[in-house]
Amino acid sequence: MDFGLSEEQELIRDSFQGSLSRLAELDTVRRTAEAGAALDEDIWAELCGLGMAGLLIGEDYGGAGLGLLEAAVVAEELGRRVVPVPFVASAVMAPLAIRLGGDEDQCRAWLPAMADGSLRVGVAVSESAAGAREDAGVTAENGVLSGRALFVLDGVGAEGFVVADNAGGLHLVRADAAGLDRVGLKTIDRTRAVSELRFENTPADPLRQGEGVLRSVIDAGRVILAADSLGAGEEMLRQAVDYAGERKQFGRAIGSFQAVKHMCAEMASELQPCRALVWYGAYAMEHEPAQFSLAAAFAKSHVDEVGRFVARTATEVHGGMGFTDLMGLHYWFKRLGVNRAYLGSPERVRDEAARLQGFAA
């Protein structure tokens, strides 16, 4: 048994860590976020050069053919640096949907351009993953879609979409398809984008397989969001520890007061086991598929709770500075807040976990 990363996976982690420490300094993130872009094209291009967009796409289609664990390792680093690039939908959920549910023609038409980063694809599965708000829902009939899809991940700048219908089927839709309207939604998190899609007899290309693929795509997304939160949480803790070591009151570093150091100890304690939960969730997709949905549910719901605790506690350690825009800590606070809500809140996901185990009808 080996519960750890391989040398190759550590290499991937290190190369992303190295590049991101140069590419995604807070000033850069801030500039992108304040411009309302939610996407830094330079960072995107550099990361695609490292193979980010094609991680999960097979070598036949120009990708690296790696697994969800490698994607989780990358997601942790993106969360750590609150990097403004689409990843969870564009580089994980959409490629998986097409890889698992697409036929040869669909794979050939979409995956190569996705692998090199020239085609970004959003994913509209919120109604299935988190439940339908307002009158949201998409119906598919005779090759066309109608209705609304809310909280479409990585939708801004996307040239295509993977869309779930009310019956659990998945469809490929081009962004310039007739009868498709895209409305940007603004959230607290300006480092990633969500939007609403409105369909009116919009032509769509159905994926061959429905239900099982949708389940896997959502589970994979949950693991990746948990990994992103883990990285973001660890970085908030690191900043809190640094700040508490520098800031002096009553003639000593505030980090020497137990009231403060115990807050940091609690954050560290809660974060430590999250890594194993995330890694196992990612590993389970390929190696223990019968456990995948449950493992993803545990990872998502637990890391969401830890993320909320760390976000508020790390901010509190910074005192008034934590509340300012200047400090920039709020970028992580908001990223964690958004990860918690997407693809199922902890309550929703735990309820699913109960159903998966036959504890509830």
Added chain:
Amino acid sequence: MDLQDRAEHKAFREEVRQFLKENKHLAPGESAFSFRMRPRNLAGEVRTWQGLLVDHGYTSRTIPKAYGGFGAEPDILKSRIIADEFFAANVIQGLGNQGISMLVPTLLEHGTEEQKQRYIRPTIRSEIVWCQGYSEPNAGSDLASLQTSGVEDGDDFIINGQKIWTSGAHIADMIFCLVRTEPDAPKHEGISYIVFPMDTPGIEVRPLQTMTGTPSFNEVFFTDVRVPQANVVGGRGNGWVVANSTLKHERGLLGDANRSLDSLLRVGKLLQNESLDGHPLMENPLFRDRFIRLQARVQAMRLHEMRMITDAGKGKGRGLGDMVVKLLGCELNHQLDGLGIDILGEIGVLYDESPMLRDGGAWQANFMFDLGLIIGGGTAQIQKNIISERGLGMPREPKVAGA
């Protein structure tokens, strides 16, 4: 990551199953869950069972053969298979008492060849039962301020003083004890780690009744207790270093994820079996949510343990990941006990021999006992100091003059 059973492990699982089928009837009849309620009336049965497990390598598996162990290479998957199969068969596994879990690893690390030869074999077979003489009335969290003294007299020390919270001292054969032997040295450098028999003249044990209603720990008084200097482990004045390695093993024991899993499965059964107004409690979404929350935590701790063991196997040093286990594991166990009690409602407060009592009253007993474990072995607050200062490198609390 590779968690798959290989052919070797599949065969091993079969072997464990076969062993359990053939020998299950020899196991002490009570599960580990209720075992804690009446710990010692099973001593004979436990000893036989323990010996059998040692012989087959189902406990003390990696202890060298020369000292009576099984001498196997560390293999976490096999350890896990043993734990899983024993659990599935509802058979108690090897003992995890203070001698086996704390003294033996400490002797392996710091003991002389003679000490290893003499003590390890009978300890792992449960033929020698140990207690730990650390805390004193005025040396709790500040353990290094302990005052029990050992004064040199020829080849011996003459020990005087008092220990407290000494679990199992009333039934122990031996004690591993911290004694101040170098009164003029700085407080951390004047302590020796000494082992000696509990029937040495001058030792008096007074049981302390605990809130659970059972005496599980004691006060131990030493009056002119004569112990050979050769009984020091790890060198004179080096006891603080030796003790810390013991505490490390204790904290691993106290945060054991298998114990949490055992509790979790029992809580799950309660939720399915107990009913309110004729409906199983599992149908109540609030209880269900509390259960799934804790289930995720137990899963996190089990996987975390696997990660820590893997890291240790790769020679990565002990770090933050190991330091959090005692704090989290003890808190988790207490919360699991609390959920069990809440599921039972008024039935949950029944105790002793009451009608309608569930599981022999173990839910309340464990709820209290596990609070004791949050305090014992280094309080939660001391753990947080360790995590923040040693794990995160935060500044230490300024020392008060004279402390």
